[in-house]
Amino acid sequence: MGMTMTQKILAAHAGLDSVCAGQLILANLDMVLGNDITSPVAIREFDRLGIDSVFDKNKITMVMDHFAPNKDIKAAEQCKVCREFCGEYNVQNFFDVGKMGIEHALLPEKGLVVSGDAVIGADSHTCTYGALGAFSTGVGSTDMACAMAVGKAWFKVPSAIKFVLKGKLARFVSGKDVILHIIGKIGVDGALYKSMEFTGEGLSSLSVSDRLCIANMAIEAGAKNGIFEVDNLTLDYVKAHSQRNPVVYSADSDAEYDEVYEINLSEIEPTVAFPHLPENTRTFDQIENVKIDQVVIGSCTNGRLEDLAAAAEILKGRKVADNVRTIIIPATQQIYLEAMKKGLLEIFIESGAVVSTPTCGPCLGGHMGILAKGERAVATTNRNFVGRMGHPQSEVYLASPAVAAASAVTGFITDPRKLMDTNGHGGNL
């Protein structure tokens, strides 16, 4: 029987000719990832194993992104644990303040993941790298500890749902709208334990940044991983960022899928997920006046240069509304620098937004923009669970950078197409 793309990668990493859904396998890993929250727990567990080396000092990455720059003494202690561990075991890819960015934006940018890799990370959004045609999935700290020791992890081979994309996104519609649309359709457990595989002629119109955003939120549908068919765009990206050679796996023509969805990109509208689940999606015909207090543009979902450019296009020459705190967080130092060179930071600051150093910060209610009781935020992040950005009675609305920027300008959740005329200037609000 044919294999899906994910199954092929897993088979190759388990040293098997073929695998089938449900099979338990032990796979070799190309990269093991952790952050400042999950790594300390993994290090504690690793220490209990009583071994004196890691499996490969080049295949472990630790990124200090969640509560860094350290938000308090406890956070500082956690980063210190990671710093000392990486020093002691000579872990090469340790990213501290000054080098760090949000992990899932950083690893592709640094070329630490290429097509065909098998990656685990003690962070649920590790599924992001599927955009590059890698198998990557989130695990917990114990799995990370064992993987740092032996370079392997066990997996149950997943079955898959196939998404065949066609058409082309309309203006002011992005990858974020695509994945919110899909989660709205299949639900937060719609792909539980499964792979989401993306293919079809519509792929060619999606930028790498859009693909990273879509794969990033596969976990929000419960998926084990999201993965994109590799095309020239992927290969160009990987070659521009990494010395390593990508390996291209494609699904067999007779691979079996649990379900197949056709998604016409041309029909997708700007989409917003209302509190408190990413599946509570609405398009603007169903959105009344929702007044907001804060806008956050950033995160591993939408903190890339393209996202900042989309926001800047809308904020250029405009001011954010009174009483809307607008926080913009480039996801990595490199993105920060490029945004500066392109003049985006100037546009943001002149509009009345603040620009922060890379950090997860408000995305997980950590720091740098916590909500008070009853407050509402539009965020380009990926989760709107109860209390995610602060007080349990605050609310997070998930949206694209364009929707977030348009909402910052008006103070209400706003359709960017309505704010901008068809030429992208003017405005009829």
Next chain:
Amino acid sequence: MKYCGTAIKYGDNVDTDVIIPARYLNTSDNRELASHCMEDIDPSFVNRVKHGDIMVAGQNFGCGSSREHAPIAIKESGISIVIAASFARIFYRNAINIGLGIVECPEAVNEISEGDVVEADMDNGIIFNKTTGKKYETAPFPEFIQKIIENGGLIQSIADGIVK
């Protein structure tokens, strides 16, 4: 292994952000994590949970982040086992790895009410609601998974030579 305790019940899609809010993740101290368990959806949980109590929940329990702090907080709070209609996959894996008992049984979840006294016999895959007198069957875990849970988790099991 048999667990017996009073049921504390929640709904569908209980996510890791409510099990242990991220604002408390600046520590990995188990006790401290447990002191904030379920705080955002049930502030009374930490005061009423008793050692051995059983957590009962709906679909997709533990969805969201990969934080192992979530099953750690539940285990440390005294909960002996979580019975859910279904689990999110990372939570499922993490619970086994840290030695928190879990079992999927949608029928039992439907019919167990808050406060019922429930017995979970993991060796035979039987859940018995002592309050209503009803029995439910589930597929027991393979023996090696049972052993990992009973032995307090994966690392302890490797250290003890139970898992090689």
